[in-house]
Amino acid sequence: MATPGPTQVPNEILMAGAKEVIHHRSPQMQTLIEEINQELPKWFRTQNDVYILLSSGTGAMEAAISNSLNIGDKAIVVSNGYFGERFVDICRIQGVEVVEIRTPWGTSASMESIAATYELHPDAKAILVVYSETSTGVKNDIQSIGQYFKDKDTLVIVDAISGLLSHALEMDEWGLDIVLAASHKGFMMPPGLAFVSVSAKAWNVIDRVKPRSYYFSFARYRKFYPMAPSSPGVSLLQALQVSLQLLNHEGYDACVRRHQGIAKAVGAALEALGFELFVQDPKVRSNTVTVAKAPGGMSAKMLLQILSNKFGLTVTGGQGELKDTGIRIGHVGAVDVIDIMGIFGAIEMSLSEMGYTFDRGSSLQAIQNSLAEESVYV
Amino acid sequence: MATPGPTQVPNEILMAGAKEVIHHRSPQMQTLIEEINQELPKWFRTQNDVYILLSSGTGAMEAAISNSLNIGDKAIVVSNGYFGERFVDICRIQGVEVVEIRTPWGTSASMESIAATYELHPDAKAILVVYSETSTGVKNDIQSIGQYFKDKDTLVIVDAISGLLSHALEMDEWGLDIVLAASHKGFMMPPGLAFVSVSAKAWNVIDRVKPRSYYFSFARYRKFYPMAPSSPGVSLLQALQVSLQLLNHEGYDACVRRHQGIAKAVGAALEALGFELFVQDPKVRSNTVTVAKAPGGMSAKMLLQILSNKFGLTVTGGQGELKDTGIRIGHVGAVDVIDIMGIFGAIEMSLSEMGYTFDRGSSLQAIQNSLAEESVYV
Known part of the structure; x- marks a missing residue:
């Protein structure tokens, strides 16, 4: 989930x-x-x-x-x-x-x-x-x-x-x-x-x-x-x-820093896959959920379905204007770097199955780069 | 409990x-x-x-x-x-x-x-x-x-x-x-x-x-x-x-019958020990809790304390006018005849410890007689 x-x-x-x-x-x-x-x-x-x-x-x-x-x-x-x-x-x-x-x-x-x-x-x-x-x-x-x-x-x-x-x-x-x-x-x-x-x-x-x-x-x-x-x-x-x-x-500081680091890494991973982050201004992005719009031609709904059916992973769709084209990846609570990398591994495999063209591993690379920058878990 | x-x-x-x-x-x-x-x-x-x-x-x-x-x-x-x-x-x-x-x-x-x-x-x-x-x-x-x-x-x-x-x-x-x-x-x-x-x-x-x-x-x-x-x-x-x-x-009927049988048995057991049931009219007695007044000279508070400290059993005290002299034995939900007999065993042992005079086993006998009358669990 x-x-x-x-x-x-x-x-x-x-x-x-x-x-x-x-x-x-x-x-x-x-x-x-x-x-x-x-x-x-x-x-x-x-x-x-x-x-x-x-x-x-x-x-x-x-x-x-x-x-x-x-x-x-x-x-x-x-x-x-x-x-x-x-x-x-x-x-x-x-x-x-x-x-x-x-x-x-x-x-x-x-x-x-x-x-x-x-x-x-x-x-x-x-x-x-x-x-x-x-x-x-x-x-x-x-x-x-x-x-x-x-x-x-x-x-x-x-x-x-x-x-x-x-x-x-x-x-x-x-x-x-x-x-x-x-x-x-x-x-x-x-x-x-x-x-x-x-x-x-x-x-x-x-x-x-x-x-x-x-x-x-x-x-x-x-x-x-x-x-x-x-x-x-x-x-x-x-x-x-x-x-x-x-x-x-x-601890309080570590807990907040973990959420912040993961949020940033998730944003970077989505961008690496061609998704557009819904919140343009990085300063007002929440650490709890990342909302993104699927690249043109990609069915966000199908992606969520494959994630659910093949991997048993619940990711929610967009709301409001992103109802059909958006995904919302939650990362609040007991979520760590391993979870996030597993989730993006599953996203990449699902995108492959959908015939979407991208560099395998690019989202996982983006996560690692982002975490290294933030000095989180490295 | x-x-x-x-x-x-x-x-x-x-x-x-x-x-x-x-x-x-x-x-x-x-x-x-x-x-x-x-x-x-x-x-x-x-x-x-x-x-x-x-x-x-x-x-x-x-x-x-x-x-x-x-x-x-x-x-x-x-x-x-x-x-x-x-x-x-x-x-x-x-x-x-x-x-x-x-x-x-x-x-x-x-x-x-x-x-x-x-x-x-x-x-x-x-x-x-x-x-x-x-x-x-x-x-x-x-x-x-x-x-x-x-x-x-x-x-x-x-x-x-x-x-x-x-x-x-x-x-x-x-x-x-x-x-x-x-x-x-x-x-x-x-x-x-x-x-x-x-x-x-x-x-x-x-x-x-x-x-x-x-x-x-x-x-x-x-x-x-x-x-x-x-x-x-x-x-x-x-x-x-x-x-x-x-x-x-x-099943619905058995569940209601169990509560009814146990309530009646608890009332009989309390009376056998000299307690006075608070609800005089048996027709309006609830099957979920039996409220009784301790016999003159017995400290209801001490009884509850011994039950809690020695047996780890939580029984609640009276409310309102029975605040100091009453006990409320709950018997709703997952309660069976064995539980009730165990509870009254502990009550008898606590009363002995308090130096209260009564016939050992009398409450347990009353429970069995009551259940036999009702054809519950016999």
Whole structure:
């Protein structure tokens, strides 16, 4: 599986999820959850607590909105992919007025346009932005956004679901107010848990917002912390404990550097095969997924089919305008250089079978050159 | 663990949950989810589809309310325990006006009082009732409630989270409109999935209610069915497949009969040791948990502590008025006669250690006599 999430789950994590289920109000759970709660904030680079929701990332997106914005409040949404659009959809269903900063897919919004929008709408209670857009492979500049809004009343709400652990993210230093993540991306786990960290600035707002969800109430999470307010995903928490151990073993910087090195190598490999990278500006390319357009005459669909049928390898197709011509290679979570070289070996063999002309080994050569430049794994 | 949920998880189910994670839009997922979706409605005794939410049971309770009731609508809530009270809390946070039918803990509301309340509030859009109250061990009469409201506009919303599979429940025949369940009770799974089935009568209402949740939107579940609208709990779905196979192997009637036989035996065993059953009327006793008051002079807390420390057995204490003097023995899910006899063996040994005077073996004798009467496992 080389998709932008779910990702491959290391065996140690799968096995930890198969341990005997313990009761969520037992001393064993207390020990487990205290270890997790102590470790988790490190990966958000924050002094705040991190709450663990039993939901997909979408649930956490809705939770951030319903906890921090009243019906009728105004929010700015940076939208340049499916997940930005999802923020817009959730705001609307939650009765929040949306000012959209929409840029074409494959691009990111400039800080100038964000500042200009804010100046037109200084009453915006929050700005919502997706760190890494899985649909397009674009990274949005949450560091500049955070720093711009740090001394303003507007909250910065970041969907870092695929972005956390694969890119640098400094919640406290950058002034991010609500940061969301999920288990099945950088944490290398099965889907099922979402993570939310809330700044003091955000709590000031949340405490004055009229609550409209019981299940997703951050106040309830705070009240029961470190335990869960209702039945938590026990097996997933047991898996999370091992995920955090593995992450600790690798370390924060190494984890981000690995993702960065692999993303760059994948881009180079695709270009070597004649693919065109969808995100033109290398500075806004995400480390979690590389989106590329197949060369003229090549059927991206057929390539994905051969990869799936012959090699049992799931690579996802393009979305939006690249629906028929694009591929999206995911490389978030438990992905290493060997995996990537294996995947491109399979891509080359599939292209040969399709009769496409290229230099055998050229993508693998590009990967090695790219890694050597970055001094990753060499 | 002998608690009213989470319950012991059979090894086959734990191992299924540790299988390699598959992509939620892959052909393998299509096959898995189609098998699950075909099997699941049988256990709700319904022709309706069953949607699988990634949340705890509390999330499903909120989903039922936010999908089927508008802000300002009136709902009748049958409340005789913590989960009835939770329905009230969620209604209030969701802006729904509540008419409470509150009866003392340990009792159930009579059909007469429910009918009388309805006659005073014929504008109630729904009646919400917990089938099996885990906090008190009371079973509410959802069959009579369903049949009473079947030809009225009021929807019958049932929290069958611990009640499903442990008691007869005939969704279609009894006229139940929204039935909720969760993975970590009768399905013998880790917590993490909730189940919702929706009647045609309920859909008529839901389609006219102004939606106010994206994550929990039943319309979204219907639209994406049989697939999930956002990342599903893949590992839990793999576990669910095996859970349904095990349930099929036992069969619907046998499963309910096992829970019934064990509940009766547990009650008899507790009485043999001098405990007083909290639910006086045997007809409204739940099959999932037995709540009892320790005999005068015995410390329930110490008993639970010895069970935990010496035998590694988690039994929960009483709630509400039985906080200090009560015990709650859970027997839902993968519990058999051998488990129950082992548990009572440990209880007897703990009581001996506490210096409590009783006839050794008397609870085990009572279990056997009770099972013989019921022709369960003899």
